[in-house]
Amino acid sequence: MPKVPGDLYIKYDAADLGTAEIPAGAAFWASPSIWLSDVDGNTLTRATTGKDTVINVQVDSVDADSRTGVKVQVWVSDFTQGGVGPQTGLASGGGAAGRITTIQGIVSKASPGVAHVTWQPTAADLINSPNPDEGHICVGANAFVENTPPPDGARVTGGVLNVIEDRHHGWKNITVVRSANKVGTFITFRMGDPGTENGEFEVTAEDIGAFGPLEAETLLAQGFVDLVDGAEVRPIPAACLREPRERTRLAQGGTLVLTGMPETTPLRPAERRAKFTLVTAEGRDQTLCMKAVPGAEVPVIFALEGNGEPGEVHVIDVVQRTTDGLVLGGARVIAVNVPEWHCC
Numbered sequence: 001m002p003k004v005p006g007d008l009y010i011k012y013d014a015a016d017l018g019t020a021e022i023p024a025g026a027a028f029w030a031s032p033s034i035w036l037s038d039v040d041g042n043t044l045t046r047a048t049t050g051k052d053t054v055i056n057v058q059v060d061s062v063d064a065d066s067r068t069g070v071k072v073q074v075w076v077s078d079f080t081q082g083g084v085g086p087q088t089g090l091a092s093g094g095g096a097a098g099r100i101t102t103i104q105g106i107v108s109k110a111s112p113g114v115a116h117v118t119w120q121p122t123a124a125d126l127i128n129s130p131n132p133d134e135g136h137i138c139v140g141a142n143a144f145v146e147n148t149p150p151p152d153g154a155r156v157t158g159g160v161l162n163v164i165e166d167r168h169h170g171w172k173n174i175t176v177v178r179s180a181n182k183v184g185t186f187i188t189f190r191m192g193d194p195g196t197e198n199g200e201f202e203v204t205a206e207d208i209g210a211f212g213p214l215e216a217e218t219l220l221a222q223g224f225v226d227l228v229d230g231a232e233v234r235p236i237p238a239a240c241l242r243e244p245r246e247r248t249r250l251a252q253g254g255t256l257v258l259t260g261m262p263e264t265t266p267l268r269p270a271e272r273r274a275k276f277t278l279v280t281a282e283g284r285d286q287t288l289c290m291k292a293v294p295g296a297e298v299p300v301i302f303a304l305e306g307n308g309e310p311g312e313v314h315v316i317d318v319v320q321r322t323t324d325g326l327v328l329g330g331a332r333v334i335a336v337n338v339p340e341w342h343c344c
Contacts, residue, residue: 004162006152007063008070008107008143010170014213018062018167027317028143028163030332032214032322033058033219034172035138039118040237043221043246047121057115057170058243059107059143066106072115073156074099079329080171080192080297083160084140084171086183092122096158098140114242115141121176132298133177136189136331143168143177168222187302187333190308193292194328201328202321202327203288203300207274211267211315213247215334219256219313220246224338228264230254255338258311260342267336273337280320281344290320308337 006165009018011033012026022028036044037054047053057072076093077084086096093099103113126135140161144153153168161169193199211219219225221244230253236245278288279301292298302318314337319330 001183004153004166004168006168007061007067008145008152009062009167010057010058010070010141010143011060012163012170018060022164022167026329027319027330027332029138029171029173029329030214031141031170031172032217033060034170035140035217036062036174037238037241037244039238041236041241041245042216043244045218045221046177047119047125048177048179049121049125050179051120053119053121054238055117055139056244057117057121057143057242058112058142059103059115060112061107061109066108066111067145067148067152068106069148070103070107070113070143070145071155072101072103072117073144074101074115074117074119075140076119076121076125076173077138077140078127079138079173080190082194084163085140085142085156086158087160090125090137092125093119114141116239116241123178125176127180128297129188129190129299130190131186133178134188137174137176139172139174141172141344143170168233182342187304189300189302189318189331190293190297191290192297193294193299195254196294198291198293200323201290201292202323203278203280203290203318204321205276205278205286205302205316205318205333207270207276207314207316209273209315210269211313212335213250214317215313215332216250217246218257218334219336220250224258224259224342225267225336226259227254228257258336258338258342261310265311267311267313269315270308270337272308274314274316276316277303277305279303302333304335310337310339312337312341 075098077088107113
């Protein structure tokens, strides 16, 4: 299918300029322009049941001319049902209707806009994981202007978002945990068959060997990571945030370090590839063949072995593909080596 024309776009990675289609095989489910925060603007790496969570969506433009009245639709979706959007919208996020808001101010090439939508996860969102206290779901977003000429994009009322061909759409994997629960060592997923017939799929895990700006932001939002030797950043009220606070801090320079260490321990790409295993009921390996029935979900466990020096970071993509190589979806795992006595 051809690329859907328009000026507005939601980035699929930090270097995205909105001028080209998303490359085949790219991790389109890890948009840096979609992030979670609490109501005070503090970035969250996971949502918690029963607590208000703000879904932030940054919208960029390839046009220098300013646009006003830019709207953003947001859905919280069960991606195993075929994607993100109205068809897979969960009740806590407004179901098929999702949530919709208008960006305050202008959106242009020089001035991205940010939409803020409040969402409160429920126990019904603890899905796609064998762990009953943890859920893996996705946020889908659509940006558009419908009344101010010329229109750009369109309101979505059914089906799922076409993230690959339509740059107005964005996708971000998120984790939900039960209130007061600590997530265990293993990361668990449930993968499905989006087709209409029984299918076979390849599930792979790959250590990509480095971590970039989005991973650095995620790490800085953790309680066991800090930024040293960076410039002071003036606090900004939550409603005025145009990007995650961590992105603003990192732009001023500095070094990410582990907190609570007897000497400065910087975070850095691991020297050796991670050791990990994917596990299903049919076997265990770094690459698995998974059989699925439409409408059913297959548990897949990602188990990572601890290896390496404190501060070393592994970034691993877990990806589901068809047998002919078409990427259906995936998740990005970030792991940091810490001493056994270190409390995260």
